Amino acid sequence: MDINANEVLDAKGLACPMPIVRTKKAITNLEPGHVIEIQATDKGSTADMKAWADSTGHQYLGTVEDGELLKHYIRKASEAETKEETKHEDVLDLEELRQKIDGDESITILDVREPAEYAFGHIPGAINIPLGELEERFNEVDKENDLHVICRTGNRSDLAAQILTEKGFKNVKNVIPGMNKWGGPLDKKK
Amino acid sequence: MANTKVAIIAANGNLFDAYKVFNIATAAAASDAEVGIFFTFEGLNLIHKEAHKNLPLPEGKEHFQEGFKQANVPSIEELVGIAQELDIKLIGCQMTMDVMSIEKEAFLEGIEVGGAATFIEYAKDANITLTF
Numbered sequence: 414m415d416i417n418a419n420e421v422l423d424a425k426g427l428a429c430p431m432p433i434v435r436t437k438k439a440i441t442n443l444e445p446g447h448v449i450e451i452q453a454t455d456k457g458s459t460a461d462m463k464a465w466a467d468s469t470g471h472q473y474l475g476t477v478e479d480g481e482l483l484k485h486y487i488r489k490a491s492e493a494e495t496k497e498e499t500k501h502e503d504v505l506d507l508e509e510l511r512q513k514i515d516g517d518e519s520i521t522i523l524d525v526r527e528p529a530e531y532a533f534g535h536i537p538g539a540i541n542i543p544l545g546e547l548e549e550r551f552n553e554v555d556k557e558n559d560l561h562v563i564c565r566t567g568n569r570s571d572l573a574a575q576i577l578t579e580k581g582f583k584n585v586k587n588v589i590p591g592m593n594k595w596g597g598p599l600d601k602k603k
Numbered sequence: 604m605a606n607t608k609v610a611i612i613a614a615n616g617n618l619f620d621a622y623k624v625f626n627i628a629t630a631a632a633a634s635d636a637e638v639g640i641f642f643t644f645e646g647l648n649l650i651h652k653e654a655h656k657n658l659p660l661p662e663g664k665e666h667f668q669e670g671f672k673q674a675n676v677p678s679i680e681e682l683v684g685i686a687q688e689l690d691i692k693l694i695g696c697q698m699t700m701d702v703m704s705i706e707k708e709a710f711l712e713g714i715e716v717g718g719a720a721t722f723i724e725y726a727k728d729a730n731i732t733l734t735f
Contacts, residue, residue: 426675427675427677428674428675428676428677429626429630430626430629430630430633431677433630433633433634434629434630434633434685434689436633437633437634437689461630464634465633465634468604468607468634468635468636469604469605469634469635470605
């Protein structure tokens with residue numbers, strides 16, 4: 414599958430601990446919320462990237478294997494996401510969302526995570542517009558339908574729900590908490 | 604791993620020992636841990652200006668030379684550079700230096716020199732303590 418990243422780090426041919434040492438350096442210069450692709454051939458790097466992300470608080474999205482080449486995707490944590498304060502009042506939990514999906518009415522789900530996060534698993538039928546592009550791209554979403562906004566933990570989707578309400582969307586619901594607790598069906602980008 | 608402290612004693616001086624020490628140390632520092640290494644006895648080779656560039660393989664294991672090349676393992680020189688860049692605290696053991704009559708100037712720039720108490724003071728609230 415083809416995944417967009419904001420930066421690409423070449424760590425091919427490097428042995429432990431160099432892939433994570435290089436990642437550490439590269440992520441320092443990355444914008445919060447952006448995604449880096451780390452290209453490595455060290456077979457131990459998959460386990461190490463996960464562990465490193467856990468240690469440092471960044472988000473490990475997944476790994477794509479392409480023959481010997483391992484492409485790891487990590488999203489830099491941003492401070493906005495660690496804030497707990499939510500402002501958009503109309504919320505829906507995951508169970509209610511599932512019931513609506515299983516119901517007869519067709520519903521719109523807007524996934525505001527980064528394309529790389531979306532690629533590693535999203536709710537079937539969800540459309541993807543990352544939060545950072547929403548101001549320019551909100552016209553791609555149908556204003557009349559009930560709109561269900563989701564992200565990983567409910568914070569970016571809260572901001573997105575506020576933006577959309579400002580733009581004149583009437584029935585915007587923030588789905589909480591988000592994809593990190595979603596147990597339903599998932600589509601992956603092929 | 605911010606707020607995690609790692610204290611390492613490096614007491615041996617061959618190439619295997621050096622990799623054990625510097626791989627763990629740089630991985631920990633790259634994971635945002637605070638890392639300090641106390642170099643004592645043969646471990647001082649690992650931070651000696653000249654010796655660290657050409658550490659011997661353990662006796663009988665010389666054939667691994669080829670494997671290190673093939674796996675494209677970074678040189679110890681490179682790892683030491685990374686360790687310093689990541690602000691790993693390198694402490695040379697004063698007592699060993701005295702016994703072996705080596706001056707501080709023979710070691711890498713930026714190392715600290717201290718005794719056992721220096722290490723103990725550093726390690727007393729460490730989360731991870733390792734000896735190599």
